[in-house]
Amino acid sequence: MKTRHFLTLNDLSVEELQNIINNAIAGKLRLHAGQTVQTLKGRVLAMVFEKSSTRTRVSFETGMAQLGGHAIYLSPEGTQLGRGEPLEDTARVLSNMVDCIMIRTFAHEKVVRFAEFSRVPVINGLSDTYHPCQILADMQTYVEHRGSIKGKTVAWLGDGNNMCHSYINAAWMLDFKLNIACPEAYCPDQTILRTASNHAELFNEPCSAVKEADLVVTDVWASMGQEQEMAERQAVFAPYQVNRELMTHAKRDALFMHCLPAHRGQEVTADVIDGQQSVVWDEAGNRLHSQKALLEFLLL
Ligand code: CP
Ligand code: NVA
Numbered sequence: 645m646k647t648r649h650f651l652t653l654n655d656l657s658v659e660e661l662q663n664i665i666n667n668a669i670a671g672k673l674r675l676h677a678g679q680t681v682q683t684l685k686g687r688v689l690a691m692v693f694e695k696s697s698t699r700t701r702v703s704f705e706t707g708m709a710q711l712g713g714h715a716i717y718l719s720p721e722g723t724q725l726g727r728g729e730p731l732e733d734t735a736r737v738l739s740n741m742v743d744c745i746m747i748r749t750f751a752h753e754k755v756v757r758f759a760e761f762s763r764v765p766v767i768n769g770l771s772d773t774y775h776p777c778q779i780l781a782d783m784q785t786y787v788e789h790r791g792s793i794k795g796k797t798v799a800w801l802g803d804g805n806n807m808c809h810s811y812i813n814a815a816w817m818l819d820f821k822l823n824i825a826c827p828e829a830y831c832p833d834q835t836i837l838r839t840a841s842n843h844a845e846l847f848n849e850p851c852s853a854v855k856e857a858d859l860v861v862t863d864v865w866a867s868m869g870q871e872q873e874m875a876e877r878q879a880v881f882a883p884y885q886v887n888r889e890l891m892t893h894a895k896r897d898a899l900f901m902h903c904l905p906a907h908r909g910q911e912v913t914a915d916v917i918d919g920q921q922s923v924v925w926d927e928a929g930n931r932l933h934s935q936k937a938l939l940e941f942l943l944l
Contacts, residue, residue: 648942649759651752651768653776653813654839660941661783661817667937668784668930675710675933682712683940687743689715691769692725692734692758694749695868699904700769700777703931704746704939711936716742735761744943750869765942772806772869773833778903779810780934783818785927786859789899793820799857799894800824801850802884802911803877804832807863807903812836815843825853827880850884857894860921861901862886862911878910887913891921899923 649655656664674681689708691701701717708715720726725734731754738745739762747758747766752773759766768776786793797820800808804826812832815822822844824832831837837844847853854860865881866874891898900912900922908914917924 647763647765649762649766650776650938650942651755651759651766652774653779653810653817655776656817658817661780664780664934664937664941665784665787667940668780668934669788671936672930672933680710684708684743684943685712687711687713687943688741689713689744689746689939690718690738690742691715692718692723692738692745692747692749693769694720694725694747695770697748697769699928699931700746700748703935704769707932707936707939710932711939713743713939731758732761735759735766736763739763744939767938767942770806770868772867773809773836774813775806775810775903776813777931777935777938778807779814780938781927781930782811782861782901782903783814784930784934785901785923786899788926788930789923790858790897793818793859795820796858797821797823797856798859798861799854800826801853801860801862801886801890802826802881803830803863803865803867805830805863805867807861808832809836811861812840812844816840819843821845823847823853823855823857825850825884827884829880830877850890851893854890854893857898859899859901860886860891860894863903864905864907865911881911885911885913886916888915888919891916897921901927904928 705715735758746769748769752771755768755771825847865877
């Protein structure tokens with residue numbers, strides 16, 4: 645049987661995605677009721693991090709431990725990757741020892757190449773182009789708070805980045821409308837956008853994108869690897885800040901999400917991210933539950 649990978653959300657069928665979300669919700673309820681399962685007993689996940697992480701690392705490591713398995717943290721500095729061992733060789737070697745590999749890196753092409761040379765499932769823990777693990781948690785969080793997202797309106801504000809691309813994937817898979825308001829030079833990739841042309845639309849005005857939205861989402865203005873562009877980005881992105889005034893254009897019961905880490909006073913004001921409509925802590929916590937469901941899907 646062909647090895648299944650999770651490099652983008654589209655590696656799943658719609659039914660598989662819905663099952664993972666439902667299993668994540670059920671697994672979380674079981675955990676909170678004190679029930680533990682050891683479905684991944686003896687299984688090992690290797691985690692290759694070429695960029696920093698708090699949530700992704702801790703959620704995968706905790707998830708594997710809770711399911712009876714083990715996770716190994718690997719960084720370029722601490723492995724031969726940093727001394728020039730080819731990615732392909734690393735993929736072949738790791739996949740002869742472990743049951744699953746998560747990789748967080750820069751160019752998405754590296755994730756794809758890693759998967760080509762891996763005998764075991766590879767999970768994209770974030771690339772410059774996609775962040776599929778985060779969108780699983782976001783979708784779980786929406787369903788927990790509001791039920792099905794089908795037919796709802798989601799507004800994306802700010803950078804047309806890796807998270808925005810994963811939202812575009814989710815829009816057509818889960819059948820919601822995605823209104824994207826980005827500065828012209830920072831729009832999402834046109835090819836990715838075209839895959840969801842019936843579901844995703846670009847807006848010039850942040851207020852128009854947010855109008856009647858059920859969910860408002862933003863992310864940092866400068867992603868990892870773009871730190872040197874921060875000053876110029878701050879000026880361009882300022883009109884796209886999610887603040888209380890902007891939120892008044894959304895539905896009264898609209899939710900606010902942000903994958904974190906956040907910069908209060910830049911892409912979002914403190915009164916929004918720390919306010920009533922924000923579900924960012926549930927969203928971050930759900931990284932654990934949705935990835936446990938993903939690991940079980942890939943490994944069992
Ligand atoms: N949202 C997210 O992926 O967080 P980390 O960078 O801390 O893993
Ligand atoms: N777009 C952000 C997401 C961080 C979780 C980045 O790539 O840095």
